[in-house]
Amino acid sequence: MRYPGVVLHLVLLLLLPLPFQAGAEGLDTVAASPTVTFEEAVRSALSNGRDVHLAAQDVRITAEGRNVASARWLPRLDASGDFTALSEPPATIILGTPIQTADQNIWRARLTAEQTIYDFGRTRSRVDQAGARTDVAERLEGVTRERQALEVISAFLDAKRADALHKVAEESLATAIDHRRLARDQFDIGTVARNDVLAADVVVANADAALITAEVRVEISRSRLALRMGYPGDRSLTPAPGPYPVPTGGVPPLSESLRAAFGKRDELRAQDASIREGEAAVDTARSEFAPTLFGQGGYSYETNDLNPHKSVFSILLGGKMNLFSGFADEALLRQARLVVDRRKETLGKLRDEIALEVKSAHLFVTEAEKRKAVAEVAVVNAEENLRIQEERYKEGMAISTEVLDAQTLLTRAKTDRQNAIYDLAEAQYRLVAARGELLDFLAPRITAGR
Numbered sequence: 001m002r003y004p005g006v007v008l009h010l011v012l013l014l015l016l017p018l019p020f021q022a023g024a025e026g027l028d029t030v031a032a033s034p035t036v037t038f039e040e041a042v043r044s045a046l047s048n049g050r051d052v053h054l055a056a057q058d059v060r061i062t063a064e065g066r067n068v069a070s071a072r073w074l075p076r077l078d079a080s081g082d083f084t085a086l087s088e089p090p091a092t093i094i095l096g097t098p099i100q101t102a103d104q105n106i107w108r109a110r111l112t113a114e115q116t117i118y119d120f121g122r123t124r125s126r127v128d129q130a131g132a133r134t135d136v137a138e139r140l141e142g143v144t145r146e147r148q149a150l151e152v153i154s155a156f157l158d159a160k161r162a163d164a165l166h167k168v169a170e171e172s173l174a175t176a177i178d179h180r181r182l183a184r185d186q187f188d189i190g191t192v193a194r195n196d197v198l199a200a201d202v203v204v205a206n207a208d209a210a211l212i213t214a215e216v217r218v219e220i221s222r223s224r225l226a227l228r229m230g231y232p233g234d235r236s237l238t239p240a241p242g243p244y245p246v247p248t249g250g251v252p253p254l255s256e257s258l259r260a261a262f263g264k265r266d267e268l269r270a271q272d273a274s275i276r277e278g279e280a281a282v283d284t285a286r287s288e289f290a291p292t293l294f295g296q297g298g299y300s301y302e303t304n305d306l307n308p309h310k311s312v313f314s315i316l317l318g319g320k321m322n323l324f325s326g327f328a329d330e331a332l333l334r335q336a337r338l339v340v341d342r343r344k345e346t347l348g349k350l351r352d353e354i355a356l357e358v359k360s361a362h363l364f365v366t367e368a369e370k371r372k373a374v375a376e377v378a379v380v381n382a383e384e385n386l387r388i389q390e391e392r393y394k395e396g397m398a399i400s401t402e403v404l405d406a407q408t409l410l411t412r413a414k415t416d417r418q419n420a421i422y423d424l425a426e427a428q429y430r431l432v433a434a435r436g437e438l439l440d441f442l443a444p445r446i447t448a449g450r
Contacts, residue, residue: 034237034238035237035238035239035240036225036229036237036238036239036240037239037240037244038153038156038239038240038244038245039445039446041152041153041155041156041225041228041229041237041239042149042152042153042442042445042446043446044152044229044230044231045148045149045151045152045228045229045230046145046148046149046446047230048229048230048231049148049152049228049229049230050230051144051147051148052141052144052145052148054144055137055140055141055144055145056141058137058140058141059134059137059138059141061137062130062133062134062136062137063134065130065133065134066127066130066131066133066134068130069123069126069127069129069130070123070127070130072116072119072123072126073116073123074115075113075114075115076113076114076115077111077112077113078110078111078112078113078114079109079110079111079112080109080110080112081107081108081109081110082107082108083105083106083107083108084105084106084108085104085105086104086105088104089102089103089104090102100306101306102304102306102307103303103304103305103306106302106303106304107302107303108300108301108302108303109300109301109302110298110299110300110301111298111299111300112296112297112298112299113296113297113298114294114295114296115294115295115296116292116293116294117293117294117295117317118292118293119287119290119292119293120287120290120291120292121283121287121290122284122287122288122290122292124283125280125281125283125284125287126280126284128276128277128280128283129277129280129281129284132273132274132276132277132280133273133277135269135270135273135276136270136273136274136277139266139267139269139270139273140266140270142266142439143266143267143270145439146266146433146436146438146439148228149438149439149442150429150430150433150438151228152225152228152229153426153429154228154426154429155221155224155225155227155228155229156225156239156244157422157425157426157429158221158224158225158422159218159221159222159224159225159237159238159239160239160244160422161221161418161419161422162214162217162218162220162221162222163218163239164418164421164422165214165217165415165418165419166211166214166215166217166218168214168411168414168415168418169207169210169211169213169214170211171414172207172210172211172407172410172411172414173204173207173208173210173211175386175407175410175411176200176203176204176207176407177204179200179203179390179403179404179407180197180200180201180203180204182390182393182394183196183197183199183200183400184197184200186393186394186396191396192396192400195400196399196400199400199401199404200400200404203404203407219236222236222237222238222239223235223236225237225239244425245445246425246428246429247428247429247431247432247441248428251362251365251366251431254358254359254362257358257361257362257431257434257435258355258358260435260436260437261354261355261357261358261434261435261436262351262354263436264435264436264437265354265436266436267350267354268347268350268351268354271343271346271347271350272347274343274346275340275343275344275347278336278339278340278343279340281336281339281340282333282336282337282340284336285329285332285333285335285336286333288322288329288332288333289329290321291319291320291321292319292320292321293317293318293319294317294318294319294320295315295316295317295318296314296315296316296317296318297313297314297315297316298313298314298315298316299311299312299313299314300312300314354434357434358431358434358435360434361427361430361431361433361434362431364423364427364430364431365424365427365428365431367427368420368423368424368427369424371416371419371420371423371424372417372420372421372424374420375413375416375417375420376417378413378416378417379410379413379414379417381413382406382409382410382412382413382414383410385406385409385410386403386406386407386409386410388406389402389403389405389406390403390406
């Protein structure tokens with residue numbers, strides 16, 4: 001008999017989108033989930049997402065690094081003090097007689113100011129390094145915000161998809177129940193055998209199980225949406241019914257998308273800034289071979305009654321230069337140059353990967369558009385096929401298996417149509433993200449509702 005295969009196929013159609021099986025606990029929370037619009041979901045994700053907060057903190061941290069590097073241009077002030085206690089007072093012998101030269105116990109206090117006069121670009125290169133690090137952090141913050149927005153959009157669409165597939169499961173169950181009713185009526189009048197009724201019962205039972213699984217998937221997708229919006233993962237949020245914004249206007253030429261991606265992707269800008277940071281590190285390492293000129297002024301006071309000059313002011317002009325450090329300077333310079341070369345190679349690799357990402361996004365949009373068009377036709381044909389088979393079954397011209405096959409075809413066609421609809425919407429958003437324009441697309445939409 002073909003019934004077991006038909007029934008199993010019907011159930012699998014509705015279970016395929018679900019990554020794992022789960023029980024039906026907590027299904028009462030589906031209807032109780034608060035509703036959020038597309039714009040609210042994106043705004044919440046960009047405001048509450050932990051990754052966004054971490055990226056913003058990285059920007060503030062690196063900005064302080066620039067302040068640290070710039071501090072070398074300002075004078076350094078130091079204050080110190082000490083107390084000296086001796087077992088015997090200092091003395092010297094003059095003409096055979098011990099003469100005390102200082103008090104036995106002395107307090108001293110010092111205040112010094114040191115200013116670098118010229119260090120041959122060492123401080124400037126360190127400031128440039130810190131500035132480039134800040135630029136890297138800012139660009140990576142943009143990458144994080146775009147990734148967070150794309151993730152919440154994907155979660156929102158997945159929740160909408162789960163609702164749509166839940167509706168398909170309900171329709172499939174209703175169709176199976178109608179066929180079971182018809183099979184029982186036909187059995188009561190002796191038109192069909194009892195095995196038709198039993199097969200219809202099995203189909204209804206499996207359609208009911210598929211509906212339960214669809215309900216679980218709805219709840220999981222809503223919790224995933226809450227998580228992407230910055231809430232705990234045990235929360236549940238329902239996407240608002242009705243339309244949602246989707247990028248339109250057709251697929252642009254691939255060459256245009258590549259130009260847009262290479263000009264706008266923050267990953268590339270971050271890598272450019274990383275290369276600038278490495279080049280500044282080369283300048284820093286090179287400047288270590290140069291001397292440093294500095295000036296120093298100071299004031300000291302001590303409680304020594306035998307010293308006629310307790311308060312002393314001083315001024316010093318000098319320079320220092322390392323003559324040998326175990327070849328560490330040369331190694332640091334070579335290392336800095338190698339780091340720059342590696343980062344340039346990483347930039348080339350990143351451009352290659354982005355080119356593949358853009359091309360893939362183009363192909364996914366085209367594929368989803370064609371799948372959607374085919375699925376729309378398939379649903380119409382499957383509905384007509386089921387209508388014909390049901391009429392033939394009523395007239396005794398078709399067997400139950402043919403009706404069950406028609407039901408399976410319709411369920412599959414509707415499932416494929418819903419998957420194609422949401423695959424297309426997600427592919428369109430991923431294409432915009434691949435071009436580096438996602439936040440630009442979202443900005444007027446998420447600010448208009450405030």
